[in-house]
Amino acid sequence: MADMAEINKRFDIHEMANAKRAEIEKYVCNIYCCHSTGCKSSGSDDLIALIHSILNEKGLSERVRVVATGCMGLCAQGPLIRVEIKGKKDVLFKRVDLEITKAVMEDYVLKALDTQGEFTPPENLSEHILSLDLPFFKKQEKVVLKNAGHIDPEDIKEYMAHGGYLALEKALKTMTPAEVVEEIKKSGLRGRGGGGFSTGMKWELAAKVPTVDEKFIICNGDEGDPGAYMDRSILEGDPHAVIEGMMIAAYAIGATSGWFYVRAEYPLAVERLQKAIQACKKNRLLGNNIMGTDFCFNVDIRLGAGAFVCGEETALIHSIEGARGTPRPRPPYPTNKGLWGKPSCVNNVETLANVSKILLKGADWFASFGTETSKGTKVFALTGQVEHSGLIEVPMGTTISQIVNEIGGGVPQGKKLKAVQTGGPSGGVIPAQYMDMPVCYEELKKVGSIMGSGGMIVIDDSSDMVSLAKFYLDFTVDESCGKCAPCRIGGKQMLTLLDKINRGRGKQKDLDLLKQIAFAMQKASLCGLGQTAPNPVLSTLRFYENEYTQKLLDAPKEDK
Amino acid sequence: MSEETSKAAEIADKWRKKRGSLIMALHEIQGIKGYVAWEDAVMLSERMDVPLARIYEVLTFYNFFKLVAPGKAVISVCTGTACYLKGNDKVLEKFKSELKIKEGESTPDGMFHLQCVRCVGCCGLAPVCVVNGKTYGRMTPEQVPEILEEWKKAFKED
Known part of the structure; x- marks a missing residue:
């Protein structure tokens, strides 16, 4: 037994954290x-x-x-x-x-x-x-990104020196799984991958399903939105925060093992995650009887292979299983029937990265950031025609103007801001007149866009909205998995019409048809990809229909 | 058995008993030659006990997998939104005209392969191109000939 005490001491996170802090000091x-x-x-x-x-x-x-x-x-x-x-x-x-x-x-x-x-x-x-x-640094509020840029992500002890794995210890030793779920529910944390579903509710649903032999927790790191790299940066900058979040989630819902699904296009993120998992195993934070409790848990990584649709949870599950990444109708939801038919809970990288902070500082602290319905902070990849392009984190409810003009330093080269695009190929544009709108799930929806995973693209007045809509549609048509007809055929037809209009060969009836197909796709597509694919077109039509009609009047361009 | 094939066989054996391993095995096999050859797919099918049709179903669904050998230098032009807004289409056109190939093709001498990729996640550096893992940020069409020269020189020295 003396040996056991010795081992426990060697792997005590407080001891390791103290030693590291003394070393840094x-x-x-x-x-x-x-x-x-x-x-x-x-x-x-x-x-x-x-x-x-x-x-x-x-x-x-x-x-x-x-x-x-x-x-x-x-x-x-x-x-x-x-x-x-x-x-x-x-x-x-x-x-x-x-x-x-x-x-x-x-x-x-x-x-x-x-x-x-x-x-x-x-x-x-x-x-x-x-x-x-600079306002770029002063106006941000870092919760998820607190460690990124401050610690060596490849050193588990440095993560511990900054309070790492204390939340896990708190959960395992002082809370019941139901209490963990309750705390997350109370915090108001919502899915950061774009859906915005309450994380606590999802965990509650997953916890209710009895664990017969296996139950899985899956981390969705298939960040496919072109122009967004929040999840990549979190995995690269603070991989242990995501692992810790996943372990707490596993404890809360009773999962037996965890899976990371990460884009193959992010080799550095994968490498850092692998090293972090190895370090956890070495320090007995993964495996059997973690921290001397009954909690046993292991994780594994699976890579994507360049398919945007795999961000959809059922497609992602198929991809882990080694099949084509095609979605299937829900219900049954993965929480009931997921990976290999077993109950599975799918959470986004940023969502999981929030978890340890909530447990340590409390749900009330977390809920003190944000608006009535959107709590906490959100990481955005601020890109496009903006002075300070980069990765930022702000409390929910910050206005678009504060993000673009203050943090982002405005539009360069004396050009004027035309719009901001959020939600990538599934989202829409927010014209300059809405710049004082607070960024939260509900407000963005009102103007026809979505929160999405956090891509925020600044567009100046030199950009043509019809071409932009075509750019996004081109993307979703290419990425459609082809399983359901509304998305496979509708997308292609919309793209043909849009191309015709863009070349100055369109008629008014083409514009009407474009809208009709868009509505049909929204209603009839199987998964989120098809349902949201018309959004960039509908949203640009809503605010910039004049640009479309102008193209109808323009002289036709030469055929290519 | 050639060295490459035996390596592929090792990969198949390593992943055979693990769950959800087909895509991982394919990634590793592509890592050897830069593509998944027919004979490797057949071998994988036998050793992992997965129908060959299933393997091709997966190979052709995912953008990442290649079925033919790419050029020695794979040029990936990012077509993410930030790169699009900052004019990466002009860079792509320049590559096409310099190499006289279209996207998804290789030069006849097997030196270069040109492809478009979704966001590489370096939006702050847009427009971006990646050649064999080396990233070139803030690209202009004028830089294209320089980059091609750089790689031609690198291969000559080998």
Whole structure:
């Protein structure tokens, strides 16, 4: 038994967290280098190697810590490096390359370390400094992304040092599964993948189904919306938060094992997730009798293979089973009959990443963010024609204007904002006159768009809405799985009509037919893909019908 | 048995007993040659005890899988929304005209393969292209010949 006590102590998360905190405390300077897909592709690997070699050369490795982090948010200005020196203000450097990194080290870090009190970075670096007082940073509220950009996602102990796995411990040791479900229900957390269904209710439904032999919890990381990368950044920046959320969900609903379904297009996210799962196994956070309780749980990863429709839960389940990713009619819902016919609960990456925070800080704390019906925060990938393109997190209910003009810094090159598109190929456009509208599930629906998974695309006045609608429809037609006729045929016909109109060969009757098919598709399609595929067309027609009718009047363009 | 085939056989054996493993096995097999060859699919079918029709059903459904050998350098032009708004269509056109091939095709010398991909998730860097895993952000059509030269040189040195 003495051995058991020894082992328990070795794997005690508090001990591990304390040891890590003490280790971090020893350093006088932390250099955080963004090491997510965006910055990595701009060469952050070489920058990290260079920093290490300079530190070794100067004998500073004991005093300065280099942390390869997840996404810091302002992807358009990457690679980003943040220097944190005790007793001095943090400095964030943007668009650094090897030469600038060298200058940052020699002209700032090394000198600042030798200086008492404040040290202002020299003039030659001024154009590479990004003020941390920018509204882009100040106006955000980070809950899900709290750790991304601050910790090394590949080090489980660093996650623990920042309060990781405490929520799991709390759930396993002090709460019953029903209490966990109740807490999540009370928080008002809703599915972040786009559906917006109450997470607590979903868990309650899943918990009610008896576990005969197996029950699954599935994490949907098939982020297919072109122009959105929230889930990728969460998995890359803080994979343990998602795993912890999944484990708590599993405990709450009585799941026996978990599955991550991640896009194959996200190799770095998959790699970090794999490493995180390995680290959990090594530290006895996955497997049998987790934290000395009766809770046993294991997870596995399955990759997507480039099919947008697999974001739909029944299609996703088919894909894990090794079949074509085609959806099936619901009910039965996966909570009753899912993967291999067993009860399964499917939650999005961002949804699961919220869970540990809710358990630790309480449902009331979480519900203090947001609006009456949409609680908490939401991560958005703010892209398109906007000054500060990047990954942001704001409380629900923040207005579009605050997001685009304050955080995003407005539309560049003196152009004017025309609209914002949310929900990707399933969503719609929100014209500039609605910019003071708060972003929440209900309000977005009122103007014909949806929350979606978090893609927010800024469109300036040089963009043509008919072409944009065609772009999205082109996407959904290509991605239609072909199982049901309304989506397979309707989409194709809509695209033909839209192309005809776009080439200046359309007639008024084509426009009417376009609307008719759109309504039929919405009503009769089997799954969300077909039901929402006409949204970009209907939404642009609603606000920009003049652009369509103008094309009817235009002289026909040459046939290609 | 060639080295590649025995590797494929190993993959089949590794995944055979696991659940939900067909797509994973196909990913790994594609990882060897860059595509899933007919003989590998047949072997997989036998070893994993999955009907060949089922394997082809899956291979042809998912965009990710290739049935013929791609070029040595696979050029992926992102067609996500951010890249679309920032004019990646012009970059794609430039690749097409420089290489004299259409998307989804390879050059006759087997050097380049041109394809369009859905969002690669680097929207902050739009427009984006990826060549054999190396990402090129803030692309302009003018950069296209430079990138092609870079890769031609890289292959010559090999």
